[in-house]
Every structure is written in C-alpha cells, then in structure tokens.
Amino acid sequence: MPEGHSVHRIARQFDRNFVGRAVTASSPQGRFAEGAAMLSGRTATAVRAVGKQMFLEFDDDLWLRVHLGMYGAWDFAGEILVDPTIASANGRMGQTNQRGTDLGEPIRDAAGENSLTSIGAPRRARVHVRMSEQTTGLADEGDEWPPPVVGQVRLRLLTEATCADLRGPTACELQTPDEVAATIAKLGPDPLVDDVSEGEERFTAVVRRKPTSIGLLLMDQNVVSGIGNVYRAELLFRARQNPHTPGRDVPEEVVRGLWRDWVRLLAIGVETGQMMTMDDLDPESYRRAMASRDDRHWVYHRAGLPCRVCGTTVVVEEAAGRKLYWCPSCQA
DNA sequence: TATGTATGGTAAC
C-alpha cells in the first residue's frame, strides 16, 4: 500500500487529467452510488494529498476524500498525461508490469494501444483483452470506451478522455470544506504539504515528549503523515535506532535526522514510484535494488536473512498488529 | 477450492 509517496503520485495524475474537467461519476459496485450521483456532472476544481489521504474538490464546495488503506488502488485508462515530475513513467512505457513494482508506471495493453496505470496496492495492471471478438475480427474492441469494468470498482470517474477506477479503499466519502479542514488538522506534518522546517519542529516537539516507542510513533499519522510499515522499518535502520526506544529518550538530533530522512525518502518515492530506501549505494547495487523489490530494502521483509551491514540475522516482531523488522546489532 | 498474506485504520472490548 500505498504509503505517502503513492498518494502524492495519484494526486498529480488527477491534477493533470481531471482538474478543470467535467466528470461523470458512477459506482459500478454500488457501494458508493449516492456519492457518485452527487459528483456526477460536476467539474473537478482542485486536488490535495496529505499523508495517505487524497482530497478531490468539485464545484460548489463538495470534496471527495479517499484513503486507499492496505488494498486500495486507482487504475487509470485512456489518455493519461504524465506529470513531468514523475520521472520513471515515460521510460517504462511498454514494459510488462511485474507484480510488486508499486506504482504508476504506464504500460501497454496486449494490443499495444491504451496505456493503463495502476497506483496503489501491488497488483497486475488490468489489461482488457477481448478474446472472442479477436476471432471474429473485431480488433478494435480493445479500444472500447469507456473501458469495461473489471472486478469491484467502488468509484469510476470519467472525463471525455480519461478513466479512473477506484477499488478497495478504506475510505471513500464526500466532505464539506469544514470536514476536510478538520480531517487535515488532525494529521501530523507532511513534507510535501507543510513547510519543511515547521514540520521538523512539530514532529520533534511531539516525539520528544511521548513515552511511546519511536517505532510506533513513526507509524502514527497524527505525529507524522505518510509513513507506513516499509518506510518505518527503513527509516529506523538508516538512523540505526532501536524501535523500542521511547520517543522522549531519542536524542533530539536523531529525531530531527529522522524527519529530514523522511523528507528525502518521500521525494525519491514520489519521483520514482518506488519505496527506494538504499539510495546511497554504488551504481551497480542501485540498479539491482531498483530492478527487484526484494533487493530494495535494508531490513523490511528480510526476517531471517543476514543484515546487509553486519550480517546479524534480521528479526521480525509484532507491534500493534504490524510486522516490525530490524537488526538487533545495528539498531541496538 | 481454500487459506494466508499485504505498504492501513477504526471501533469495540
């Protein structure tokens, strides 16, 4: 899932393809039928991403709030204008979307025509191939518009040229401007929303007075926005910090360092679409890390394997229902 | 076909 970087990438897609355009909305699955009816026919006017949540504004002060949760994803089809700040997108056109490549690389369907993009939970992009029509010579069926609905689609947003399907979100609801403001007010700082220095002060002040472990605090969206289980494990390793240390016992400079590292990793994540946390590697290792999801992290998902730095076996434990990976030697 | 797992979060106990 989508940790904070994915949501910022999605927001950029909406900014490019939906903001300023009239939208037709529907809920093929039926679970957001009323909301879709409220949205349909309105023009999207703005989009905001804060932490793991996205807010899409429509005419007359109506906002759509979406939280992807662990399984959610947006699938884009049709004309997809790629934000120039999303580096990897164009270079990957036509490439097969492998499982686990998080995010947002446009790919071609079997006919080599429509480009499809999925941003969110790791999953195969949905490629619509019409086998039966192929045999009867209706080759153009692959360009069907709007695209056929596949699977459970909570919300479909359609402009003249672009289709966005939302599936599996934890939250999908309409909000008033006050409700949006209240939701955002509860969230901790997001480096791509808040002034970075102010964010550092807020984050540091909160962490430094909490008895809660730093491992839990990094995952707390009220303390800092956008960090999930992968970035949590990686940030702590990069800082060589024991996840169990109470926040108030972590040296101030270390807390500030965690924030600054999050600023850096988030920027890399938004740019590349991948949770790349081994950015200071030699070129060959970097290439390998980018190519394979299993080589991309220091400790995340590496329980039982030797620490990349010291060789000690990486351990995993359960913390608040989530798996926490760390090296007991490097992070002693 | 059934089961387990996943980058998240909430509400109830």
Place this chain on the structure above:
DNA sequence: TTACCCTACATAT
C-alpha cells in the same frame, strides 16, 4: 488488545 473491514493474488490442497 482484539475484531473487523476492504480486495487481489500466491500458495497449498
């Protein structure tokens, strides 16, 4: 702390 929600896919049977 536990239960539960949401969806897709890999693995086991």
